[in-house]
Amino acid sequence: MTNLEKYNAAFCETLNVEEAQLAGLKYQAVPSWDSVGHMSLVAAIEDAFDIMMEMDDIIDLSSYEKGKEILEKYEVEL
Amino acid sequence: MIEIDKRMVYESHGYKFKNFVCLTEEEKKLVLEWRNSPEIRKWMFNSDVITYQSHSDFIKSLEKRTDRYYWLVYTPENYPIGVFDIVNVDPIRNIAETGDYAKPQKFGDGFYFLRECLFFYFNILKIENNYTEADVDNDNIHSLNSFFGIKYNGKKTTNQEGDIKEYLTCDSFTKDIFNERYKLTFRDYLQYLKSYRND
Numbered sequence: 001m002t003n004l005e006k007y008n009a010a011f012c013e014t015l016n017v018e019e020a021q022l023a024g025l026k027y028q029a030v031p032s033w034d035s036v037g038h039m040s041l042v043a044a045i046e047d048a049f050d051i052m053m054e055m056d057d058i059i060d061l062s063s064y065e066k067g068k069e070i071l072e073k074y075e076v077e078l
Numbered sequence: 079m080i081e082i083d084k085r086m087v088y089e090s091h092g093y094k095f096k097n098f099v100c101l102t103e104e105e106k107k108l109v110l111e112w113r114n115s116p117e118i119r120k121w122m123f124n125s126d127v128i129t130y131q132s133h134s135d136f137i138k139s140l141e142k143r144t145d146r147y148y149w150l151v152y153t154p155e156n157y158p159i160g161v162f163d164i165v166n167v168d169p170i171r172n173i174a175e176t177g178d179y180a181k182p183q184k185f186g187d188g189f190y191f192l193r194e195c196l197f198f199y200f201n202i203l204k205i206e207n208n209y210t211e212a213d214v215d216n217d218n219i220h221s222l223n224s225f226f227g228i229k230y231n232g233k234k235t236t237n238q239e240g241d242i243k244e245y246l247t248c249d250s251f252t253k254d255i256f257n258e259r260y261k262l263t264f265r266d267y268l269q270y271l272k273s274y275r276n277d
């Protein structure tokens with residue numbers, strides 16, 4: 001699986017959304033991406049890339065696109 | 079279990095629990111708005127939209143009841159975040175059924191809200207045992223419940239005018255089990271989620 005596929009899978013599986021919904025997807029834009037769903041998403045991303053995100057980054061992960069920017073800090077190329 | 083004072087605003091680590099019978103009109107409307115939102119009512123036993131009149135009548139009926147209590151919960155930053163309730167209160171067996179719903183505004187709100195509601199239940203209301211149910215499809219709440227020590231040991235099916243729902247139930251959650259887990263943070267929960275997902 002490519003890194004982008006792993007990233008997309010984390011979103012799709014934890015938030016129960018289709019890949020077509022990912023572009024532009026933001027926190028709280030779908031019911032499943034609430035405060036609790038966000039933690040599941042973060043856990044899935046950390047698991048997928050074997051990283052541990054800093055608190056500021058966890059809070060900043062407010063959209064699909066923002067998540068990609070954040071992962072660059074952890075040397076994950078998508 | 080303490081004798082619950084419906085007029086008292088209970089406090090727990092900065093969270094405030096305001097009984098429904100003391101709510102302002104604005105607060106009652108807010109609670110109804112939350113309760114009627116699609117993402118909350120789909121998980122409720124009664125998933126119909128509730129009218130303001132029914133809601134008002136229900137709140138009024140709580141004045142005299144001693145078997146169920148509802149609170150609007152405020153965060154330490156003083157914004158309303160959710161509703162916590164206890165029903166089927168049995169002071170002899172020292173057990174009640176808990177329920178909650180939340181409208182978190184920021185990351186972490188939902189986790190800390192549930193954690194504090196359970197602390198309030200066990201350590202301020204001093205109820206030793208807890209019964210809880212959760213819709214079988216509500217995956218987010220299952221992982222959170224499991225983290226706090228709730229282990230489902232039963233199942234229940236309801237049929238409300240053809241609307242069939244299945245619930246997972248737990249009647250063995252105690253204060254001792256929860257208090258061990260109260261000190262854990264959401265970073266601990268993130269770690270827990272990774273193993274929970276892989277099970």
